[in-house]
Amino acid sequence: MISIPDDELARIDDEVARRGTSRSALLREAALCDTNVVMKWFHDEPGDESLAARQIALASEDGAVELRVIDLTYYETANVLRRSGRSAAVVSEILAHLHEVCGPGIVIERRGWAEAADVSQRVGLTFYDAAYVAVASRDRMTLVTADTAMITAGGVLPSTFAQTLGVA
Numbered sequence: 001m002i003s004i005p006d007d008e009l010a011r012i013d014d015e016v017a018r019r020g021t022s023r024s025a026l027l028r029e030a031a032l033c034d035t036n037v038v039m040k041w042f043h044d045e046p047g048d049e050s051l052a053a054r055q056i057a058l059a060s061e062d063g064a065v066e067l068r069v070i071d072l073t074y075y076e077t078a079n080v081l082r083r084s085g086r087s088a089a090v091v092s093e094i095l096a097h098l099h100e101v102c103g104p105g106i107v108i109e110r111r112g113w114a115e116a117a118d119v120s121q122r123v124g125l126t127f128y129d130a131a132y133v134a135v136a137s138r139d140r141m142t143l144v145t146a147d148t149a150m151i152t153a154g155g156v157l158p159s160t161f162a163q164t165l166g167v168a
Contacts, residue, residue: 029064029065029066029142029165030065030066030067030068030139030140030141030142031056031065031066031067031068031141031142031143031144031161032067032068032069032070032106032132032135032136032139032141032142032143032144033053033056033067033068033069033073033102033144033145034069034073034129034132034143034144034145034147034150034155035072035073035076035077035080036145036146036147037053037056037144037145037146037158038069038073038077038098038102039077039080040053040054040146040158041053041054041057041098041101042077042081042094042097043084048159049146049157049158049159050158052157052158052159052161052162052168053144053146053158055158055162055165055167055168056144056158056161056162056165056167057101058167059162059165059167060101060102061101064165064167065165067101067102068102068103068105068106068139068141069098069102069105069106070105070106070107070108070131070132070135071104071105071106071107071108072105072108072128072131073098073102073105074095074098074099074105076128077094077095077098078091078095081094106135106139108131108134108135112131112134112135112138115134115135115137115138116130116131116133116134116135117130118134119133119134119137119153123149123152123153124149125149125150125153129147129149129150129153130153132145132150132155133150133153133154133155136154136155137154142156142161142164143155143156144156144157144158144161145157146158
């Protein structure tokens with residue numbers, strides 16, 4: 001059995017409460033997925049990245065990785081789905097499934113806004129994209145994205161992340 005010092009356990013418990021997760025989820029690999037990765041779970045697109053994104057989602061269901069999203073992801077996903085003609089019922093069903101896979105979206109508050117603004121200014125990303133980069137950095141999660149600018153800012157392609165999980 002692994003022994004964790006009390007001060008480290010207290011830090012972990014604080015982080016568990018802040019993220020709204022569990023100790024076991026916090027202690028395994030965690031990844032933050034952006035909307036373009038989430039959309040690959042629900043929309044057939046040609047290419048390796050769609051397959052890799054789905055492999056990552058399956059790895060999450062198997063407990064190999066904890067997948068998270070920011071709260072904005074729910075709105076962006078719903079917007080893309082509605083613009084593509086999906087019915088309100090289908091959008092609602094997909095968002096419910098997203099919640100099952102990723103849990104509640106991470107809410108970005110005052111400190112996170114400042115971090116995102118800094119990333120946006122420093123790297124030249126939109127505030128939306130910078131929010132993903134800032135949260136992933138702050139919470140020590142791998143940012144999984146197919147967006148070239150976000151990869152330049154520290155994200156990784158789904159295919160790269162799937163390989164690190166051993167599911168590609």
